[in-house]
Amino acid sequence: HLSKRLAAVAQFVPQDSIIADIGSDHAYLPIWLTEQNRLKGAIAGEVVAGPFESTQTHVNQWHLDQQIQVRLGDGVEVLDPTKDHVDCIVIAGMGGLLITEILTRGLDHLNGHERLVLQPNIMESTVRVWLNEHDYAIVDEAIVAEDGHIYEVIVGEPGASVAPLSESDHVFGPVLRQTQPNDFQLKWGTMLKKRRHLLQQLQNAQVVPIDKVKAVEHEIALIE
Numbered sequence: 001h002l003s004k005r006l007a008a009v010a011q012f013v014p015q016d017s018i019i020a021d022i023g024s025d026h027a028y029l030p031i032w033l034t035e036q037n038r039l040k041g042a043i044a045g046e047v048v049a050g051p052f053e054s055t056q057t058h059v060n061q062w063h064l065d066q067q068i069q070v071r072l073g074d075g076v077e078v079l080d081p082t083k084d085h086v087d088c089i090v091i092a093g094m095g096g097l098l099i100t101e102i103l104t105r106g107l108d109h110l111n112g113h114e115r116l117v118l119q120p121n122i123m124e125s126t127v128r129v130w131l132n133e134h135d136y137a138i139v140d141e142a143i144v145a146e147d148g149h150i151y152e153v154i155v156g157e158p159g160a161s162v163a164p165l166s167e168s169d170h171v172f173g174p175v176l177r178q179t180q181p182n183d184f185q186l187k188w189g190t191m192l193k194k195r196r197h198l199l200q201q202l203q204n205a206q207v208v209p210i211d212k213v214k215a216v217e218h219e220i221a222l223i224e
C-alpha cells in the first residue's frame with residue numbers, strides 16, 4: 001500500500017520499465033512496483049548510510065534482492081549509462097533545488113533516453129526550468145494533498161520538441177494550469193489568500209519595502 005504521494009509518482013512509471021529510484025530510503029516505491037509486476041528491474045540509490053541500510057533491509061525483507069539492486073552513492077552517479085538500460089528515473093521527496101543539482105552533477109550518467117519522474121517537495125518551478133533548459137518536454141503532471149502538504153509530480157521526456165515555457169508555466173506547471181484539478185485550486189487559492197494578507201502587512205509597515213511589495217503584487221497578479 002503506497003501513500004497518496006508515492007501513488008501519484010508510481011502512475012507515471014511505464015509498464016515493464018527498468019527504473020532507478022534515487023534517494024530511495026525505505027524503497028517503498030520499487031518494492032510496490034515490483035510486487036505489482038510493473039517492472040523489468042530496479043536500481044535503488046542512496047547516499048546516506050542510515051537510509052541506505054533501510055533500503056537494503058526492506059528489499060531483503062521482501063526477498064526482492066534479485067529484482068532490486070541497492071546501490072550506495074551520490075544521486076544518478078550510481079548509474080552506468082552503458083550497462084544499466086534504465087528507462088525511467090524517479091527522484092521523489094526532496095527539494096526541487098536538490099533534485100536539479102543531482103541531475104546536473106550526474107548528467108554523464110544518463111543514457112539520454114530516460115523518462116524523468118520528479119516529485120519536489122518545494123521549489124517546483126526550479127525543476128521545470130531545469131527540464132526546459134535541458135531539452136526535456138514536460139509531458140504530464142499531477143498534484144496531491146496529503147497530511148497537510150500539497151505535492152506536485154512533474155514528468156519530463158527527452159527528445160520531444162520542447163516549447164519555451166512562460167513564467168506561468170514555470171510557477172503553476174504547463175499541464176496543471178490547463179487541467180486545474182481540485183488540489184491545484186486548493187494550493188493556489190490558499191497561496192492567494194496568504195499573499196494578499198502579506199501585501200496588506202507590507203503596506204502597513206512604517207517603512208514600506210517597495211521592492212518586496214512589487215514582487216508580492218506580481219505574484220498575486222499571476223495567481224489571479
Ligand code: SAM
Nearest residue numbers: 022023024025045046047048051074075092093
Ligand atoms: N524517495 C523516497 C520517497 O519519496 O518517499 C524517500 C524520500 S526521503 C525524504 C529523501 C532521501 O533522499 C533521503 O533518504 C536522503 O538520504 C536521500 N538523498 C538526499 N540526497 C541524495 C543524493 N545526492 N543521492 C542519493 N540520495 C540522496
